Amino acid sequence: MTVLLDRPRWPAHGTLWAHLVSDTSLAELHEFAARCGVPRRAFDLDHYDVPAERHADLLAAGAQDVTGHELIRRLRAGGLRVPAVDRPVRRDLARRWAVLLPDHPAVGEELVARWSEPHRVYHSLGHLRAVLDRLDLLAAAGEHVTPDVRLAAWFHDAVHAGASPADEDASAELASRLLTSTAGAAPAREVARLVRLTAGHETAPDDDAGQALCDADLGVLGGTPQEYAVYAVQVREEYRDVPDTDFRRGRAAVLHRLLDRPALYRTAAGARLWEDAARRNVTAEITSLLAGV
Numbered sequence: 325m326t327v328l329l330d331r332p333r334w335p336a337h338g339t340l341w342a343h344l345v346s347d348t349s350l351a352e353l354h355e356f357a358a359r360c361g362v363p364r365r366a367f368d369l370d371h372y373d374v375p376a377e378r379h380a381d382l383l384a385a386g387a388q389d390v391t392g393h394e395l396i397r398r399l400r401a402g403g404l405r406v407p408a409v410d411r412p413v414r415r416d417l418a419r420r421w422a423v424l425l426p427d428h429p430a431v432g433e434e435l436v437a438r439w440s441e442p443h444r445v446y447h448s449l450g451h452l453r454a455v456l457d458r459l460d461l462l463a464a465a466g467e468h469v470t471p472d473v474r475l476a477a478w479f480h481d482a483v484h485a486g487a488s489p490a491d492e493d494a495s496a497e498l499a500s501r502l503l504t505s506t507a508g509a510a511p512a513r514e515v516a517r518l519v520r521l522t523a524g525h526e527t528a529p530d531d532d533a534g535q536a537l538c539d540a541d542l543g544v545l546g547g548t549p550q551e552y553a554v555y556a557v558q559v560r561e562e563y564r565d566v567p568d569t570d571f572r573r574g575r576a577a578v579l580h581r582l583l584d585r586p587a588l589y590r591t592a593a594g595a596r597l598w599e600d601a602a603r604r605n606v607t608a609e610i611t612s613l614l615a616g617v
Contacts, residue, residue: 328395342378362382402484
């Protein structure tokens with residue numbers, strides 16, 4: 325066990341505060357904190373804030389006394405330090421997860437860790453947050469956005485190795501494993517079903533939940549030309565190992581299949597918000613891709 329505790333030196337609420345971290349795993353940190361009676365609400369992304377009055381007993385329980393500089397250095401070396409630039413997004417995601425499954429924060433933390441993997445460029449925390457934002461837009465417009473749909477957004481690219489539908493199948497299996505014991509068997513089955521739909525974004529006419537999730541996932545196609553250009557660059561970067569000509573042909577084929585559909589979006593709100601812009605953006609990208617072949 326390697327739990328670290330720096331010296332109390334951060335003033336707030338009439339006392340000084342220290343930071344309790346693990347440079348090995350969050351699971352180890354949470355286990356130690358729970359055993360020592362440190363409340364979960366004191367956790368902030370990568371550390372617990374603990375008051376000066378708890379410093380001595382936490383050291384006695386096994387925490388290692390370190391300087392603040394050493395704590396940060398070892399937290400970074402262990403890959404558990406959350407950079408300042410990422411903190412607003414992660415706090416927002418933690419808040420959203422707490423609405424869905426407030427009694428199971430560890431599941432949300434595992435998903436955030438997966439979405440933060442270093443090989444991801446487009447399929448990152450930013451994409452997760454954007455899909456959740458678009459679900460909010462659809463819900464505000466009266467579309468069928470249930471808690472299961474929101475959970476499916478969290479899981480839909482939780483496994484990402486760049487292979488479809490293998491990624492979606494693995495993400496659905498992850499949802500089944502993590503949700504059966506936390507949300508229940510029926511929600512776990514529904515979330516897994518919805519996740520698998522995002523492999524091809526094909527939904528039945530009466531599948532309101534699936535339509536909402538797929539529209540939110542494809543909403544990126546309907547952004548401004550500048551937003552779409554950033555998205556296209558990020559997708560190319562995720563397939564950086566694919567030769568350029570092969571990528572251009574494969575990507576153009578995928579986009580052609582989308583354009584061949586009578587409608588890219590199945591919800592009324594999605595069609596109103598994104599359909600026209602998406603068709604312009606996708607058409608322009610296809611033209612650019614094929615010009616380089």
